[in-house]
Amino acid sequence: MPLLEGRNLRKTYQLSRRNSLDALRGVDVAIDAGEMVAIMGPSGSGKSTLMHILGLLHAPDTNHGPAPELRFDGEDMTRLSDSARTRMRAGSMGFVFQSFNLVPTLTALENVMLAANYGGMSSKDARRAAGEALSWVGLAERADHRPMELSGGEQQRAALARALVNKPRLLLADEPTGNLDSARSAEVLALLRRLNAERGQTTVLVTHDPAVAASTDRTIHMRDGLVESDQLLAHVA
C-alpha cells in the first residue's frame, strides 16, 4: 500500500468572475513509503498545486468531475475539517519552501521549536528535539541566530530542521534549492539524499532544475495540469 495515494485530483482557481484557471485537471499519483520523488514541469503546469494538495494545504475540488480520492497511510483525507488537516500537517508532514519561510522574529532554535510545539511536544521536549534537528543539519552553533543573521544556505538548513523535528511521515519540499547558489544547493540536496538513505524519509520535492530531479529516485513530469510522464530513474531501476 502506498503511503500517499491520489486519484482524480483536480483544482480550479477562480481568478475573477469570468476567468478561472484549471491548475490540476485530473491527476492520479501514488507515492510509496521511502521513496524520493521529484515533480517537474514548466511554470503553470500544476506542480505546486499538486504539492499543496498532497501536503493538505488545499483540498482537491469535489464539485465537478469524478470524485477525488486522497489517502494518506490508507486514511481518507478529502473530507477532513480544516483543524484535522492542520493537525495532520503538524504531526505527519514536514514542509520546506523555496524562500525558506522562517519566522523573522524567532531564532533558528525557536523556529524549529515552534513546529515541535505545534506537533504536540512540551517545551522541554521541543527544545531538545529542536537542538537535535539543528545538529543534524549542521547548524548547532548558529541556533541562537535570527534568520536575518543567517546565510541563505543556513536558513534553508534551519527550515529543513524545522520540517524534520516531528519526524514526519512525509517531507514536502517546494523548490528547496531555488533561491540558493549551486554550492549551497548541493549541500541541501545532499542532506535530503542522506535523510532518505539513512532514515528512509519519504520525500516529494518540486523542482524545475533537472540536476535536482536527477538526484531523486523517480520523476513525475507535469504539463497543463496533467501528468505527462512518471518514470523511475535509471540508478534505481
Place this chain on the structure above:
Amino acid sequence: MTLLRNLARRRLRTTLTILGITIGIWALVVFSAMANKINALVDSGSDYYVGKVIVSDASSGGIGVGTVPIDLAVADEIRGLDGVAAVDPQVQVPFEDVEFAAFGMPKIIVGAVAGADQGLARSALEPAQGRLLAADDEGSLVTVLGSDLARELGSGIGDAVVLRGVTFEVVGILQPTLTAPDSTAMVPLAAAQDLFIETLPPKLGAALIPSELASQVIVYPAAGADDAAVAARIDALDAKVSTMTSADFDQQVGSTTLIFNAIIIGVAVISLVVGGLSVINTMAMSVTERTREIGIKRAIGGSRRRIIRELVAEAGVIGVIGGLTGLALGAVVVVLANELGRESGTILFDLTPVTAIFAVAFSTILGMFAGIVPAWSAARLDPVAALRYE
C-alpha cells in the same frame, strides 16, 4: 517573550496605541478618584444625618450653614415633644465671608454646648492633641480645631487664633476624620452666638438677643422613635422651622451623585471606543504585515485557535501596559493634586484599590476584545495565499 518581541517590532505604532489607551485610562482613573471622594463626602453627609432630625429656619432651605437664625425658645418646645431624647442647638458661622473653594469642605465655626447631645452623636470626635470642649467652657473664648484647619492656621495647643476678629485660645486639635470636622473650629455656643450676630446686617443684628438664637437645632429621637414621625411633630409645632432627616438628605443629594457617576460612565465609554478602535487598527495593520508569517505558521501546523490566541494575547498586553501606565499617571495626578489641595483644605481625589484594579482589568479586557476581530481574520487566511503574500 515572543509576544513582547512582536510588539517591539513596530515600536512607534505600538507606543502610540499604548499612549491612546493610557490617556483613556488616565482620565478614567482621575474621574473615578474624584467620584470616589464625592461619593464618600455624600455618604458621610448621609451618615451624619442618620439618627438625627435637623431643625432650621424654614426660609434658609435646609442643607448647610443657616443664615437665618431660629429662636432658641423653639428648642425648649421640641424638648417637650414625644420621642425626643436630646436637643442640641448649634450655631454655625462661616470661617470667612468669601468661600472660594465651594467644591471642598467649607471651613466653618461651630458653636454648641458640649454634652448637649447626651452622647447620642454617632461619630464621636477624638482629640489628637489637647482636649475636647467641655460644658464648663461656656462663657470662655476657647476653641478645638479640626486637623486640616489647624495645619492651615499653623496653630498648636495654647496658641491664640483669631476667628472673625475675636481671639480664641486653642485647647485641642481633632484627629483627622476626612470629613467635615477636619475644617471646623469648635467653640462654645455663647461665643458662636456673638460671632453670628456680627455676621448679620447691623439693623437686624441689633434686634436680636445673641443668647436666644441658634442656626440649627439637632434633635436626637429617642431609641425606637421614628425619625420621620418626630420630624412631623416638630413641623406641626412651628411653621417657621423646617426639618430634615437622613431620608430627605439622600433625596436632595442623591441626584448630584448620579450626575458624577454618569460622567464617569461617559469617560469609560469614550476610552472604550477610542482605545478599542486604536487597538483594532494596530492589530489589523500588524496582521497585514505579518500575513506571510501567519501563512508559515498555518502551513507548518499552527491551528487557527493558536493564531487567534497569540494575537489576542498581544492585544491584551497592549491593554495591560496602557492600563498600568494610565493608572500610574492618574495616581501621580491624584497625589499631586491632593498635596496641593491640602493647603487650602480641598482634597478632591480618593484613588481606591477597587478603582485601580478595575482600570487595569478594564483596559486589558478592552485590548483583548479589540484584538479578536483582526485575529479572527488572520486565522481565516488561506495558508498558501498568505505564503505568497509580499
